[in-house]
Amino acid sequence: MKERVAVPGMRPLLIVWLGQMVSLIGSGITGFALGVWVYQQTGSATQFALIAVSSVLPSVLLSPVAGALVDRWNHRRTMILSSIGAALNASMLASLLAVGWLDIWHIYVVAAIASTLTAFQWPAYIAATTLLVPKQHLGRAGGMLQMGQAIAQLAAPAIGSLLLEFIQLQGVVLFELAAYFFAITALLSVRFPITKPSPSGKTEKSSLLREVAYGWSYLTSQSGLLGLLIFFAASNFLSGIVGILFGPLVLSFSSSVVLGVLLSIAGAGTLIGSVVMSIWGGPQRRMHAVFTAMLLCGVCILVTGSGTYIPMLGAAIFLFFFCSSVLNICTQVIFQKKVEPSVQGRIFALRGTITSASLPFAYLIAGPLADFVFEPLMLPDGPLAETLGQFIGVGRGRGIGLMFMIVGALTIMVTAIAYQYPRLRLVEDELPDAIPDDLAPSLSE
Structure with a gap:
């Protein structure tokens, strides 16, 4: 060759x-x-x-x-x-x-x-x-x-x-x-x-099962990257609850046309966030962007659940998806820079499995919680109608709105807790880059 x-x-x-x-x-x-x-x-x-x-x-x-x-x-x-x-x-x-x-x-x-x-x-x-x-x-x-x-x-x-x-x-x-x-x-x-195997990777070539296990052991040996994966999975889980219930929330007080417009605004937020990152490349301190984006996502979720004013929802959903795009890209780049190229297939597959598995779990619990717990709480004669109902309204969809506010608060709380973990906060400083600055890879035919 x-x-x-x-x-x-x-x-x-x-x-x-x-x-x-x-x-x-x-x-x-x-x-x-x-x-x-x-x-x-x-x-x-x-x-x-x-x-x-x-x-x-x-x-x-x-x-x-x-x-x-x-x-x-x-x-x-x-x-x-x-x-x-x-x-x-x-x-x-x-x-x-x-x-x-x-x-x-x-x-x-x-x-x-x-x-x-x-x-x-x-x-x-x-x-x-x-x-x-x-x-x-x-x-x-x-x-x-x-x-x-x-x-x-x-x-x-x-x-x-x-x-x-x-x-x-x-x-x-x-x-x-x-x-x-x-x-x-x-x-x-x-x-x-051509990806050259690392010395550690070579020792794991004896069996496919050991290679799969090596991907997990590699990740667990890097506590900062493991913390980032758990943080990202928690973000996916909370976002999954929001994603599956956003349609029922909007349809509870508006039409399918409005829902379509809001979903288009959400897509535009993702697209513009991606364009900005593809031109700019992101900040030097990407963990700062990760924490800031997650915090803003929590605020947007909280605002989305608090009322039914369509322009406010449009602004919140646009900012949410813009920030989610920045969060996803910065997280991916950190993994790309800190993980040896020879094991990135395993690490990114494992990362995808863990983060994707959180979505079905979110979908399974979101519907029953909305139908059987939160919606009854916010009915006109519900237990919270005279208290929280005075601020966010009562009736169909307001229980889902309350769920959004709780999820938003949890997102902010998770971000604050994660920031206190130094291995995660300083992962860019403590872990050396796995890709040298002067990398000149050889090309396969």
């Missing part, structure tokens, strides 16, 4: 990023269209929700093993094979549609296969990004990755609804296929750096 020295710059990442963004838009459009198709066929919200479960659960369960395999494999080849697998998955869906054999259970299988491939694709993408750009540009690179997700999140429902109307579901799937081929072409046009 020939090797040559990489020229530092953003161009290789730009090419890969463009391909991955188009791929995300394509898969997002198909996911939206399949959800609509299932709901139109069944009229069942449960069947609709099962698509989301099928799209998330395999990735969560497989990520630790997938991360260990990603560290063994060539990152570029892993991404190409994952994209080819996704294209074949979409081709199977298109074939079922063409012969009229598509059934509901096929959708769950297709979604589960796509989720399985994502478990390999995403850790390889993030790990490769660490070496595709110079260390000083990791903040900008993180902003680009977040921006690609935000653009897909904004574009997929709008484009998907139009395509579903004019070219039907089979045309949507063919559009997804074209998006995957674009992503594969982009990957084929860029050389990826």
